[in-house]
Amino acid sequence: MNTTQKTIGVLALQGDFEAHKRVFEGLGWKTEEVRTKRDLDSVDALVIPGGESTTLGKLLARIGLDTEITQRANEGMPLFGTCAGMIMLAKRIQDRPEQPSLQLMDITVARNAFGRQVESFETDIPFRLGGDSETIVHGVFIRAPYVVETGKGVEILSLFHDKIVAVRQGNRLAIAFHPELTNDSRVHAYFAKMVESGSITGDCSPLP
């Protein structure tokens, strides 16, 4: 339950942003759709939803929201990306160096890494929701990416068949699957806790 007055923003240019809003609102949080710089100014954290990463990258750049998000992130605003959101947060996109992203986490991701839609799947996977013990969460993977390389200070939270599917760097969280499409809100609660504490934990200095 949200005991602060903070608002979680959900980037609403494209993708399944409504699903994320529903989960956070179910947890008692105030949410706001973010489409402009003014919207961004009114939120304390930002979720980048699932969607198409090429579309999101272009739309962000067209209105200059990419630099605004980067600036807020460097001032300490917590970020949470799922699927396309993970790609948007990655510093490097395998085989697609020209594709725009926010480059806010020291990871390399591979897009559509499990294959096309016929290969999309769901499964139970272990997830480190705080501490060293693992919890089982349900992962819905849709044309999903995974992380092929992590830099210093990146904590691996979940593996599926030895592929990295959830990472955290300071107060930035990136997940290859879609907890927002299940009835399980524990991953969102995990991020909400990061927002609540407001503290910048771990190695979260701005990337070079």
Next chain:
Amino acid sequence: MSESPAEKSTWRTKVGLAEMLKGGVIMDVVTAEQAAIAEEAGAVAVMALERVPSDIRKQGGVARMTDPKLIKEIMAISSIPVMAKCRIGHFVEAQILESLGVDFVDESEVLTPADEENHVNKHTFNIPFVCGCRDLGEALRRIGEGAAMIRTKGEAGTGNVVEAVRHMRTLMREIRRIQSMREDELMVAAKEHRAPYNLILEVHRTGRLPVPNFSAGGIATPADAALMMQLGAEAVFVGSGIFKSSDPKRFAHAIVNAVAHYKDPACLAEYSTGLGDAMASLDVRKLDDNDRMADRGW
């Protein structure tokens, strides 16, 4: 670490892909070059076709599934999802599209129907399907058959948004009506709409379709796209509207922006400025009954 087996092609992964396309523009393309232009403009997916609907109208004859050669070329160049159309009821065309690995099949009234009684049983496929509708009953019958996404039909290839508006308004009005009814009235409502009772119950409970609800058929400008979004569409399909305009790159770019910022008139004014000519258009009232694609589907 213990690991559970992965379950592929579940209802949740099918509807999930439709969820990911929300707020986006799905563009008809007839060549790999057009697919590249669409992706560069920010399309969330492309529909691989041999002919756009306006050319299907002009040329007449039986319109069928696209040559797999072209679909493969478009899949090879695209990093975004690729859709393709099969004829209504032509489950073998659907099987072929599935074997190619397309990401979504559109069982579409734009092609000539192969079956005038039955649609494809979409539950038996591993890939998701989108189907057209003109009203709530048609939408729920298609969802009952396994469609993971619905699009209102509009009248494809006309460049005239009037039918898209009619179908979206009808659908949204009927959803609101079902939502406001007493539960003991819903069986008769299901009978009137010729819709599965369990799906009528779900609409009553949630006030929305059980799957994402997109708009298609006649969208030709950024303002048209934003109109459909404000009427309740969650994303739009643009067929002839882009590559039959005078400047496809600009139209594609502008319509993508318009859907992302569909509630902001100042942005929409900017996206509508100096675009050039929209596609050649048709008066829907002057179409022969045989030429009305929206009437196909049962």
